[in-house]
Amino acid sequence: MVAGIVPAVILVLRLLRDDLGANPAETLEHSTGFTAIWLLLGSLTATPLRTLTGVAAFTQLRKPLGLWAFAYAVMHIGCYLVFDQSLLWGEILGDIIKRPYITVGFAAFLILLILALTSPGWVVRKLGGRRWKLIHRSVYVAAVLAFFHFLWLVKLDTTRPMLVGITLLVLLVLRVRWITAPFRSAPVIPSNP
Numbered sequence: 001m002v003a004g005i006v007p008a009v010i011l012v013l014r015l016l017r018d019d020l021g022a023n024p025a026e027t028l029e030h031s032t033g034f035t036a037i038w039l040l041l042g043s044l045t046a047t048p049l050r051t052l053t054g055v056a057a058f059t060q061l062r063k064p065l066g067l068w069a070f071a072y073a074v075m076h077i078g079c080y081l082v083f084d085q086s087l088l089w090g091e092i093l094g095d096i097i098k099r100p101y102i103t104v105g106f107a108a109f110l111i112l113l114i115l116a117l118t119s120p121g122w123v124v125r126k127l128g129g130r131r132w133k134l135i136h137r138s139v140y141v142a143a144v145l146a147f148f149h150f151l152w153l154v155k156l157d158t159t160r161p162m163l164v165g166i167t168l169l170v171l172l173v174l175r176v177r178w179i180t181a182p183f184r185s186a187p188v189i190p191s192n193p
Ligand code: HEM
Pocket: 029, 030, 031, 033, 034, 035, 036, 037, 040, 073, 076, 077, 080, 084, 102, 105, 106, 107, 108, 109, 112, 146, 149, 150, 153
């Protein structure tokens, strides 16, 4: 909750103090995109943290952080649609088709949208655990696409997207069963003892 609200509060405060720099629209677009990608990575740390520590409560972070990531992605795309494209749908479609970084960003967003729509409890029950799990594994595809979106849009200094890429790689490696096998034997500490 805090991780999701704090970046928005900071942005609103900066907006009210007229402190968003020379190009406030660009600052809003960049900050919301940057927050979305890190919240997405945050949601992906939940399972490895549970595996490595045996604390089941970490799993409870996955859904809220994922939904917050989606919320920031919506704000981010909202900035793009309104500020960059003035809601000119032909231009937007052209961008999605012709600019690879927009194409992968759009694909990442579609996956996040599907994951958000299938996150309420009643949808999970309707889909069944196995199907739901299969669908929700695509969060890793969304994160990889978001990484390429970030990497391809940066023109000079790739430090920030590379940091995202390295974090994502570590998180993917930690999902490999045999790598975390020694930790899996540790007892899981339930969230509600
Ligand atoms: C339809 C989908 C999307 C569109 C049209 C879009 C568009 C954009 C645009 C126009 C920029 C600024 C590019 C520049 O100034 O050169 C940007 C930056 C960025 N976007 Fe997206 N984006 C989309 C989806 C996403 C998603 C799903 C994520 C993350 C989950 C994301 C994360 C980022 C990041 C991290 C940046 C760079 C921010 C920075 O420089 O600090 N975007 N995006």
